[in-house]
Amino acid sequence: MQLRYICPVCGRTMDISGHSYVCPARHSFDIARKGYVNLLTTSGRNPAKAGDDPDMVKARTAFLDSGHYERLARTVGGMAGDHAPGGSVIDSGCGEGYYTAIYAAMQPDAFFHGIDISKTAVNHCMTRIHAAGLNNAAFAAASSYALPFESSSADMVISTFAPVVNDEYARVLKKDGVLVVVSPSPRHLFELKAAVYDEPYENKANSYGLDSFAEEDRRILEYQTTLVSAQQIHDLFLMTPYFYKTSAEGMERLSRLDRLDVTCGFVIQVFRKKGE
Numbered sequence: 001m002q003l004r005y006i007c008p009v010c011g012r013t014m015d016i017s018g019h020s021y022v023c024p025a026r027h028s029f030d031i032a033r034k035g036y037v038n039l040l041t042t043s044g045r046n047p048a049k050a051g052d053d054p055d056m057v058k059a060r061t062a063f064l065d066s067g068h069y070e071r072l073a074r075t076v077g078g079m080a081g082d083h084a085p086g087g088s089v090i091d092s093g094c095g096e097g098y099y100t101a102i103y104a105a106m107q108p109d110a111f112f113h114g115i116d117i118s119k120t121a122v123n124h125c126m127t128r129i130h131a132a133g134l135n136n137a138a139f140a141a142a143s144s145y146a147l148p149f150e151s152s153s154a155d156m157v158i159s160t161f162a163p164v165v166n167d168e169y170a171r172v173l174k175k176d177g178v179l180v181v182v183s184p185s186p187r188h189l190f191e192l193k194a195a196v197y198d199e200p201y202e203n204k205a206n207s208y209g210l211d212s213f214a215e216e217d218r219r220i221l222e223y224q225t226t227l228v229s230a231q232q233i234h235d236l237f238l239m240t241p242y243f244y245k246t247s248a249e250g251m252e253r254l255s256r257l258d259r260l261d262v263t264c265g266f267v268i269q270v271f272r273k274k275g276e
């Protein structure tokens with residue numbers, strides 16, 4: 001079932017009127033030509049530059065479309081379907097829509113709502129679903145910290161390398177709703193870090209403070225993949241936080257590589273909302 005958006009100004013549910021979403025208080029949000037809606041319009045929630053910029057979206061799209069993370073997407077999609085088949089799913093921090101499109105294709109009886117703070121990324125999400133011929137996904141520019149949905153309305157939230165927000169996820173999920181969190185394993189992209197850092201380090205486990213949830217499933221997915229060009233290496237690097245922390249010397253070393261074997265490592269956790 002498709003969820004109704006709530007107004008980011010007054011919190012009341014909105015309906016489509018013409019080419020806009022409109023709430024009873026007449027706050028109006030135009031639907032973009034491609035079909036998404038920008039709900040980042042309240043004070044402090046519409047930064048000029050938020051999330052992935054066009055270059056980052058282009059790099060992320062090129063890398064993901066090369067198939068290196070397809071195994072992750074299909075594993076998460078399968079686990080999500082096992083724990084909460086059908087229903088309404090929020091893909092929080094959906095980026096440019098690669099994962100959302102795969103989830104939607106795998107679960108045609110569910111409806112997926114992609115949310116990301118980057119308007120550029122959300123615009124590309126629409127390109128993806130139109131190209132795939134999917135009619136069970138919708139997208140909005142919005143924050144994971146203020147999801148534009150009614151309380152106790154969603155069956156599942158998925159967060160893949162995105163912010164994890166205990167209170168907001170607990171608010172939007174129904175009783176016994178499911179939260180799926182994907183994070184890097186300790187050895188994820190270790191070889192990439194070794195190429196740019198003198199002392200590469202393993203990733204530390206994330207602590208999310210999910211007081212409203214109980215873990216009911218966990219899977220470690222690790223495999224090797226080969227980046228076969230300097231462009232693929234650059235595209236992956238641009239997707240990571242290491243891009244902002246690497247010295248000019250490290251960037252130069254990376255630019256000289258045209259092939260790199262890397263470890264793809266992921267921790268996939270499934271949580272169930274605790275009884276109230």
